[in-house]
Structure formats: structure tokens, C-alpha cells
Amino acid sequence: MGVVGGVGGYDRRTMATITIDGKECGFEQGDTILQVANANGITIPQYCYHDGLTIVASCRICLAEVWAPNPRNDNKLEAIPKLLPTCQTTCGEGQVVYTDSPKAIANQKAVMEYLLINHPLDCPVCDQSGECSLQDYSYEYGRGVSRFEETKIKQPKKDVGPHVLLYSDRCIMCSRCVRFTREVTGTAELTITGRGNKEQIDVFPGVALDNELSANVIDLCPVGALLDKDFLFSQRVWFLKETPSIDGITSSGDNITVHHNQGLVYRIKPRTNMDVNKWWISDEIRFGWKFVHDEGRLTGAAHKKFGARAACDFVRAYDEIVENMKGKKIALVVSPMLSCEEAYALAKAAVALGGKGATLCVGPVPRDGTDKVFPGGYTVRAEKAPNARGVRRVLEAVAQAEGLGEVLDARGFEGGSFEGVLVTGNYPSDWVTAGFAKACEGAFTVVIDTLGNRLTEAADIVLPGAVWLEKAGVFENAQGKLQAFEQAVPSPTGARSEGQIALDLLAVIEGSGMEQRRVERRVMVVDEGPGQVPGATEVLLPGAAHRYNAAHIRREMAGEYTALSVFETEVSYPVVEAQHTAEMELVEL
Numbered sequence: 001m002g003v004v005g006g007v008g009g010y011d012r013r014t015m016a017t018i019t020i021d022g023k024e025c026g027f028e029q030g031d032t033i034l035q036v037a038n039a040n041g042i043t044i045p046q047y048c049y050h051d052g053l054t055i056v057a058s059c060r061i062c063l064a065e066v067w068a069p070n071p072r073n074d075n076k077l078e079a080i081p082k083l084l085p086t087c088q089t090t091c092g093e094g095q096v097v098y099t100d101s102p103k104a105i106a107n108q109k110a111v112m113e114y115l116l117i118n119h120p121l122d123c124p125v126c127d128q129s130g131e132c133s134l135q136d137y138s139y140e141y142g143r144g145v146s147r148f149e150e151t152k153i154k155q156p157k158k159d160v161g162p163h164v165l166l167y168s169d170r171c172i173m174c175s176r177c178v179r180f181t182r183e184v185t186g187t188a189e190l191t192i193t194g195r196g197n198k199e200q201i202d203v204f205p206g207v208a209l210d211n212e213l214s215a216n217v218i219d220l221c222p223v224g225a226l227l228d229k230d231f232l233f234s235q236r237v238w239f240l241k242e243t244p245s246i247d248g249i250t251s252s253g254d255n256i257t258v259h260h261n262q263g264l265v266y267r268i269k270p271r272t273n274m275d276v277n278k279w280w281i282s283d284e285i286r287f288g289w290k291f292v293h294d295e296g297r298l299t300g301a302a303h304k305k306f307g308a309r310a311a312c313d314f315v316r317a318y319d320e321i322v323e324n325m326k327g328k329k330i331a332l333v334v335s336p337m338l339s340c341e342e343a344y345a346l347a348k349a350a351v352a353l354g355g356k357g358a359t360l361c362v363g364p365v366p367r368d369g370t371d372k373v374f375p376g377g378y379t380v381r382a383e384k385a386p387n388a389r390g391v392r393r394v395l396e397a398v399a400q401a402e403g404l405g406e407v408l409d410a411r412g413f414e415g416g417s418f419e420g421v422l423v424t425g426n427y428p429s430d431w432v433t434a435g436f437a438k439a440c441e442g443a444f445t446v447v448i449d450t451l452g453n454r455l456t457e458a459a460d461i462v463l464p465g466a467v468w469l470e471k472a473g474v475f476e477n478a479q480g481k482l483q484a485f486e487q488a489v490p491s492p493t494g495a496r497s498e499g500q501i502a503l504d505l506l507a508v509i510e511g512s513g514m515e516q517r518r519v520e521r522r523v524m525v526v527d528e529g530p531g532q533v534p535g536a537t538e539v540l541l542p543g544a545a546h547r548y549n550a551a552h553i554r555r556e557m558a559g560e561y562t563a564l565s566v567f568e569t570e571v572s573y574p575v576v577e578a579q580h581t582a583e584m585e586l587v588e589l
């Protein structure tokens with residue numbers, strides 16, 4: 001679509017224009033009235049239309065009164081006798097559209113009344129309540145009262161797939177879900193059965209809605225008919241705060257929004273980015289965050305005492321690391337689950353510890369099969385780590401500038417011999433192979449990880465790290481795009497981001513005090529308001545050099561190494577959307 005902004009966004013001498021509800025807007029050949037209205041912030045109610053699907057014009061709520069110049073009558077404006085579906089009607093030069101004329105309003109009210117005839121009106125127990133188009137439009141365009149006195153048709157509830165429930169009697173038959181499975185996934189599990197008021201969405205006999213993108217139908221459903229089994233009845237949506245983030249499970253770099261409350265993540269939804277994931281995310285990304293709140297999360301530093309593992313505080317652990325690794329032949333393994341800034345901070349700590357004797361390595365990069373491209377263009381990536389490219393980019397820049405050897409991959413690390421190893425994990429599940437564990441044997445082993453495994457059992461020092469939703473940073477995806485993400489929730493008490501651990505280590509190596517920093521960390525407030533500050537506007541506090549701040553590190557790395565200047569110039573930041581506010585008066589109870 002080539003919609004051009006209506007205010008100063010086009011050249012009025014050349015651009016064709018259309019007037020919608022009194023606002024003159026530019027358009028390009030082929031744009032529909034609804035697309036131009038959406039692009040210019042003009043609200044037209046819409047159910048069946050979606051930018052990513054074919055146009056069917058079936059719900060009829062978007063109908064408007066259109067006046068067009070008649071060339072046979074000296075180009076005088078004349079009303080087109082019937083209301084037109086704005087989602088399907090392409091713009092014409094000089095057209096004037098009214099979505100608030102008496103005819104258009106009468107249609108909106110009639111459609112709303114029709115859609116609610118058999119609707120159960122069960123908003124109080126519906127998960128969609130608070131983010132439901134039917135609810136919103138009922139308030140904006142509905143009649144306010146029902147004239148229907150007959151018995152409502154009851155439709156069944158169905159378990160249609162591993163992630164999705166169908167509450168048929170809430171369905172308004174917009175067919176978005178059916179079109180999605182036909183046009184985007186090409187799997188066509190969903191169909192429409194029956195006629196008239198018996199019409200319903202269904203799966204074909206013996207076929208479940210079970211493809212890698214299946215849960216996108218939940219977002220597509222404008223009402224509460226298709227529901228997320230995982231989120232079912234877990235939170236009212238108005239309690240949720242939203243933080244823009246990036247997929248931290250695979251190399252796709254899909255743009256996501258994290259919905260959380262009181263430090264707990266409740267669901268992940270796609271955030272539109274036409275260059276990366278368009279409107280969709282895979283089920284793996286949507287539901288793969290559960291390890292964030294795993295009961296087995298590591299929450300305290302530990303060291304080996306008389307051959308057994310014992311809890312210790314971070315300062316003691318840092319002292320032992322410096323004591324045993326300073327000036328030794330050491331290896332740093334940076335997990336591809338970590339951010340670019342953390343890779344940089346850890347590499348600086350490794351250089352401070354091992355000098356030219358430090359070897360930098362990229363940790364194991366999990367893969368599962370091959371990339372799968374769907375008919376709608378979405379790619380499920382085989383690489384199950386978000387930042388293998390970014391970590392390698394940073395480590396290579398540091399290694400080259402500091403005169404270190406080649407940056408190794410996991411296999412190269414396994415073939416090496418070191419006096420000390422500093423290993424980072426942060427994978428969603430057990431990642432330690434026999435070969436990797438063997439390569440650490442005999443070396444003083446420091447492991448920073450989030451979940452316990454055979455390496456944390458055997459390590460000399462274990463430090464609990466933070467998962468990606470608990471910190472800010474930048475990931476480089478499979479397309480080479482550098483994308484910033486924000487902190488959504490706080491890390492568990494006792495855990496610290498890998499970047500903070502690296503800065504702490506650097507401070508201990510340099511001999512500056514730890515106590516002051518501990519106080520500073522305690523005053524950090526997370527999960528207040530709509531997400532953390534985006535990387536672009538993170539506040540750099542004077543004197544807080546030892547507090548991990550991704551924006552601060554990005555600026556430092558771009559300034560210190562020319563090869564890393566891209567972190568100043570090419571990082572894309574999430575667009576923070578305006579918060580919606582209710583027009584309804586809030587009544588105190």
C-alpha cells in the first residue's frame with residue numbers, strides 16, 4: 001500500500017486526494033478508503049479487514065456514504081446510491097467519504113444489533129474483555145439496548161488445537177481465522193460450516209489447528225471466540241503492562257510485546273514490523289518464555305568449599321575469580337542467548353583478567369532442522385538462539401583490537417586447553433553436552449547461568465544470570481538487523497544480569513569498591529508504568545558507571561572500536577505506542 005500522510009506528507013499539486021470525514025488525505029493508485037483512513041488516524045469500524053489478509057468485505061460494519069465527481073455532469077459531486085464497503089472500495093480522485101452521516105450511522109447500528117442477536121454477552125467471564133472490538137464498537141456504534149426477545153442460538157465450545165479454544169457463540173463470522181490458515185500458513189485447518197444462524201467456524205474432521213503459527217488466530221480474532229489456552233482466565237487484560245521486546249528464543253528477531261503484571265510475564269504477542277515478522281510470531285516464540293519463571297532458576301552465588309558446593313556472596317565469588325584467573329590462560333564462552341552489550345562487557349572483563357592469554361569463544365548455537373518458510377512469507381528459523389551473529393561481531397571486534405587470537409566456536413573451545421574458563425549459558429533448557437563439560441574439566445570453572453545443569457554442579461563458581469526479559473540490550477537477528485529490546489520484568493532476587501556481573505568483575509579487578517554499587521542497584525525500580533525506558537532514552541546517571549546500562553555500554557563500545565560503531569548508527573528501537581485511554585467517565589465505587 002502506498003498511503004501518504006494527509007498532513008504535509010504529500011505534494012498536493014501531484015498527489016491524488018480523497019476527503020474522509022472532512023480530512024483531505026493523499027492516496028496512491030489501488031489504496032482502499034479504509035487503508036487511507038487507517039493511515040491517517042481516521043477511525044472507521046472494521047472486523048473482517050486485516051492488512052495481512054485478502055479482503056472479503058463480509059462484516060459490513062465499515063460501510064460509508066461516498067460522493068464522487070461525475071464526469072458526465074461537469075464533475076459535480078454526486079452521492080453513490082448505496083453505502084460502500086470502505087475496506088474494498090479503492091479511492092478515486094476527489095471522492096468525499098462520510099462515515100458519520102445518518103445513513104452510515106444507521107448501518108453501523110444495524111450491523112451491531114445483528115451481530116449481538118445471538119452473542120452470549122458474557123463479557124464478565126470473557127478473556128477478550130477489555131481488548132474486544134465487539135465490546136468497543138458496541139459502545140461507540142451500538143444501540144445500547146437490545147430488541148431481541150427470542151431465544152438465542154447456542155453454539156458449542158471446542159478444543160480446536162493444542163493452543164486454541166473456540167467459543168463459537170462469540171464468533172461474528174469475520175473469517176479472519178479461516179483466511180489466515182489458507183493464506184499465511186497454507187495449512188487450511190479451519191473452515192466455515194452450516195448456514196445462516198447455524199453457521200460456525202470448525203476444524204475438518206480429525207484435523208487439529210496445529211501448525212507452527214496456529215496461535216496467531218487468537219490475535220486475529222476481533223472478539224473472544226478464539227482463545228489462548230495458556231492465558232485462559234489468568235489475568236484481566238487491563239491489569240497487564242506492555243513492554244516492547246525482541247524474540248529471545250530463536251534467531252528470527254521477531255518483534256514482540258511482553259504483557260506482564262507485578263513482575264510476572266503472562267503472555268507474549270507479536271508487534272508489527274514489516275521488515276521482520278510482519279504481523280505474526282511462531283507458537284514457539286509465543287509460548288517459549290516459560291523458563292523465565294522456572295522454579296529451578298538459580299538465585300544465589302555459590303562456590304566450592306572443601307570439594308562441595310556452598311552458597312557465598314557475590315563479592316566473595318568475584319574475589320575468588322580474580323584470585324584464580326588473573327594472568328592465566330583463560331577462555332570466555334559467551335552464549336548466543338546474551339545481548340551484544342553483555343558480550344562486550346564480558347569480553348572486557350576477560351581481557352582484564354587474562355590479558356593476551358584470553359581466548360574469546362561463541363557458545364553453542366542450537367539448531368533444529370532447517371528454516372521453514374510459510375506461503376505468507378513467515379520464516380520459522382532453525383537456529384534457536386537470538387544473537388549468535390551479534391555476539392560473534394562484538395567478540396571479533398574486541399579480539400582484533402586487543403590482539404587476541406581467533407574467536408572460537410563451541411567446537412573450537414572443546415578442542416582447546418585452558419587454566420580457567422568463564423562460561424555463560426542462559427538457554428531455555430539443558431544445553432551442556434558431554435564434550436563441553438569435559439573441556440571444562442581441569443580448569444578453574446566459572447559458570448554464569450539461569451538454570452542448573454551438570455556444569456553448574458561441577459563448577460568452582462556459579463553465578464545466577466538474568467534472562468532476556470529481565471534486562472535491556474541489542475540482538476542481531478538472522479537477517480543481520482540490530483534491534484534493541486527493553487527490560488520487562490525484574491530478575492529473581494539474588495540473580496544479576498551477565499552485563500552487571502561483568503562490570504562488577506571489572507571493578508574488582510580495578511580495585512574500586514563494591515558496597516556503593518550494591519546500594520545503587522537496590523533503588524532500581526522495574527515494572528512500573530508501561531515498560532522500562534527504551535534503550536534510546538535510557539538515563540545515563542553521572543557516577544553510575546558500574547551500574548549496568550545497555551545504552552551506556554552501546555555508546556562506549558561504539559566509541560572505543562570502529563568496528564562497533566554500528567551500535568550507534570544502525571540499532572533500531574521499538575516505537576513506543578501511545579497508551580489508549582478510555583473516553584468513558586470512570587466512576588469510583
Ligand code: SF4
Nearest residue numbers: 171172174175177221
Ligand atoms: S472465530 Fe474469530 S476470527 Fe474466526 S471468524 Fe469467528 S470472529 Fe472471526
Ligand code: FES
Nearest residue numbers: 057059060062087
Ligand atoms: S471491514 Fe469492511 S466489510 Fe468488514
